[in-house]
Amino acid sequence: MTTTLDPIELPEIDFDHAPSREGNREIQFREALREAMSEEMRRDKRVFLMGEEVAEYNGAYKVSQGMLDEFGAERIIDTPISENGFAGLGAAAAMYGLRPIIEFMSWSFSLVAADQILNNVPKMLYMSGGQWGCPIVFRGNDGAGGQLGSTHSWCVEGLYSNVPGVKIVIPSNPYDAKGLLKTAIRDDDPVFFLESERMLGDKAHVPEEEYYIPFGKARLVREGDACTLVSFGRPVHFCVQAAGRLAEEGIEVDVLDMRTIRPLDIDSVIESVKKTNRIVVVDQCWPFASVASEVITQVIERAFDWLDHQPLRVNTEDVPTPYAKNLEAAYQPNPDRIVAAVKKAVEA
C-alpha cells in the first residue's frame, strides 16, 4: 500500500473483455474521454477532476461538459491559472490516497509545473523508499496543428518519456481513448495522458459497456509485409493515409499504433520487423533524442540482423513550431513524408 488511506475494493479489471470496435454508437473523442472519467467517478468517490475551466465553463475544449452538474463542485474543481500549484496539490492528494485527474488545458502549460510533475510525482515512490506513490492522472492536449505557434504546440512525450517513474499514454482514436483513460485512472502509478485538440471532434464507435485497455499493447491497425510503420497519437492517422496510398502502388505495410510510450510494446515492433525487415517510425516530436530515436535504438539492440535497410524516422522538423499554415504543415509529419520514407526503405 503506497498511500495513506487504505485502498478500497473495486471490481477487478478484465482486460480480456474487449468489445467490438465495430458498431454505430458514434461519439466524439472528447465524449469518450468524458465517459471514461464519469464511469470511474461514479464507481469511486476518491476520483476528482481538477483544472482550468473544467467546471463552470464546462471544459475549455468541452471534454468535461456536464460533469459539474452530475458530480458537483466538490469533485469537479475549477482552478486559477496556477499549473505548478494545482499539479502539486494533486500530487499530495494522490499520496494521501485520493485519485486526482488533473487537466492541463494544454500540455504546453505543463512546463510551468515541471518541478511538480517531473521532480516530485515520478520520484516520490523512490525517494520515500517505497512509502508513498502518486496514483494520479495528468491529461490534456498535446501537439501542434492548430496554428498556435511555438509556445502552445508542445509535444511533451519526447521530453517527458526520458524520466523514469511515469506511464505515458497517447491514444489515436475514441475507442482507445476511453479504454486507456479508464485504465489510467485505475492505475496505482502516475500516468501522463496525452490527447490532441485536433482529434477531440473525431467520431467513432465507442461501446456503451465498460472496457479497459491494457498499457503496453500496441494495436496492429493495418497489415502488410513490406515495411513496419510505427507511430502513436495523431500521426497514426497520417500513417494510415500513407499506407493507403502505398497500397495503391502495391506496397503493403504494417501500421502499429503504440498507444502507450511507457510501457512501450517493443515486442510487437520486433515481431513485425522480423516479418518486414524494414522500419519507419513516425513521431510528432523533434528528432533529437525523441521517442522515435528510442524505438529505433531498441530495434537495433534487439533485431539488428533482421534489418534489410537502416531504420528511418519521420519527425517534426527540428525548428520551433511556426505559425503560418503552410510552414506548420511542412513542419509536421505528413503522409507525403511518410510515403517517401517507406519508399526509400523499400526500394533501396
Place this chain on the structure above:
Amino acid sequence: MSQATTSEPAAGKRPSDGLSDETLLKWLYDMQLIREFETRTMQAYQQAKIGGFCHIYSGQEACAVGTIGSVEHDDPVVTAYRDHGHALARGMDPKACMAEMFGKITGCAKGKGGSMHMFDKPNHLYGGHGIVGAQTPLGAGLAFATKYEREVLKTTDKKRVCLCYLGDGALNQGAFHEAQNLAGLFSLPVIYIVENNGYSMGTSIARGTTMPDQLTLKAKGYGIEGLEIDGMSVLDVYDKFKPFADACRDEQRPGFVDLKTYRYQGHSMSDPQKYRTKDEVEEFKNRDSIANLVDHLMNKRECLSEDEWTEMQKEIRERVKEAVKFAEESDAPGVEEELYSDVMVNPSKNMSPIGKYIEGAKNPLL
C-alpha cells in the same frame, strides 16, 4: 512523538501552563535529541560518512518541537530539506534517520533519499523535499485531501490541519505564491510555517524579500491570517501556535506563521558563513531554546534537577551514539535488489529498456 498532554489552564494563564511536566520534559528530551543528533551528523559528515548536501537544524529545535507538539499525531506534516529536526520531533527513530544519511538499507528511505528526503509514513511525515518551495503545493494538497476525506468521502469526522514548513528563502519562490493563493481560495487547512532563520543560504532576508519585517502582510494578500512567533522559546511557540492551529483546524482554513529563529550552523555543511558575524551567532546562542527550557523546568516548574538534566543528556548521547553505530554497521542497499525497485508501484513489462524494475523490499519503517 511529542504531542502535548494538558490539564485545563487556570484563567489568565498561558496555554503552556496547562501542559504537564511530563510533556515539557519530553519536549526538552526531543530538543536535546535533535541538538545531539545534529552534532553527530556534522561529525559523520566531516568524516565523509554522509554525502551530498546536509543541512543542520541546530538552533531551530523549538520550532519543530513546539509546532508539532501542538497538533495531533495523524495530522500531515511536510517540510523542506532541513528536515532532520522535523523527522525526530515527529517520532522517527534516530537510527532510521542516521542510517538514511549514511545511505544504508535500514534508513527511512532505504538509502534512496538522503538527508534532504526524510519520509516517515507511520509518523505522517510526507518528506523532506529538496527543491526550495516544492513542498508548499504539497502542503495545500494534503490539506485538500484531508478536507475531501471528511466532506466528500465522509469516512471520518475528524478535522485535520496540515503543517507545511518552509524557510524564509522559499518566500520568494513562485510555487509558494500559487500554493498560498490556492489555500486561501479553497480555504484549505494548511499552516505555512516559515522558519525564518534570517538567511536563504548566504542572502539575508532583507536582500531577498520585500517587507522582511512584516511577512504576515504577504499572507494577508492571499486572505490568509498570519502570526509572528519567537521561535527561540518552545513555550512561546506553543502559547501562540496552539490556539492558532486549533482555529485553523476548527474553521478549516489556512494560516501563516513567521516563526523567527536562527540556525547556529551554516546553510549546509559547505558554508564558510562570511555573510554574518560571530557576534550575531553568539547573540542568538545566548537565547538558546534548550537552555531556556532547562531554566524554566529547573527554576519555575521545579520539575527537573541538575542531576536529572545531566542524566537526560547522557541518555540522549548514548542513544545517538547507538544510532551512529547502527548506521555504520548496517548494510548498504544491494544494487540488484534496490537500484531497480520502488520505481513503479506495479513494475510492468517494457516500462524501460533496461527491463529491470522490480518490487521493492519492505521499507524498514512499515
